[in-house]
Amino acid sequence: MKKLIFVFVIMAILPQLYSQNVNCKIKGSDTVLPLTQKEAEVFMKKYPGSSIMVTGGGSGVGLAALQNGTTDIAQSSRKMKLDEKMKLQDAGKVFTESIIAYDALAVIVNPSNKVNQLTREQLESIYTGKVTNWKEVGGDDMPIVVYSRESSSGTFEFFKEHVLNKKNFTPSALLMPATGAIVQSVSQTKGAIGYVGLAYLEADVKALKVSYDKGVTYVVPSVENAMNKTYPISRPLYYYYLNSAEKAVKPLIDFILSTEGQKIVKEVGYVPVGQ
16 A cells, blocks of 8 residues: 555656756846856756756847747846837737846956946946046056947946946947956956956956945945845846746746745855845
């Protein structure tokens, strides 16, 4: 009798385990990329029948792929725009938006740069081209080399709106196709400045303290300061998927939003949901 009960229990949980297997493609934001890669890696070890392919390219690229059916999930560091929503609506495609984590955006310079902090106004002046030499903001007499993500990036959009007050980037800004390329360029260029998600911070670049109260207080970018909301440049990170694909992708999203998944969020360098 005990054997029969044991067999029944196993048979009862097998369909549940099997249903957790996920086969999907995820594409989009470079900011979200390291998090998705780690979550997918842990999920596939937990459910070996799963196959999750993750690629970057920018939020706009991921959302375009969602529209044309070449990805199951679009990862994005910005909200979907009205025209993107309209394209899906016109195609009869209903979608769901899910916030999976939060991120802080760090402004980085070369470690040899003696500037350690900037106000939002100074950042705006640098990125719009009004300030072109580090000596104008307390640094050495050295030209500022401005690095930015390209316009398809959600990080580009967020930085323009929340740091530049929607002003245009200087035409001399060097637009990079990936966040990793900004880190590499800033690490190799003495006069460089760039902006990256917290998870991309490395020892060969220096993160600046930022002030949003005209220099009264400067706050270092960190997970802790993003969680306690003292660091001003932070934002939600999104997954978008079509409702028709919900059964295929929901187990992964539920895992990311679980206690285990949100622990990974913090470990990788992001801010958990609900903090």
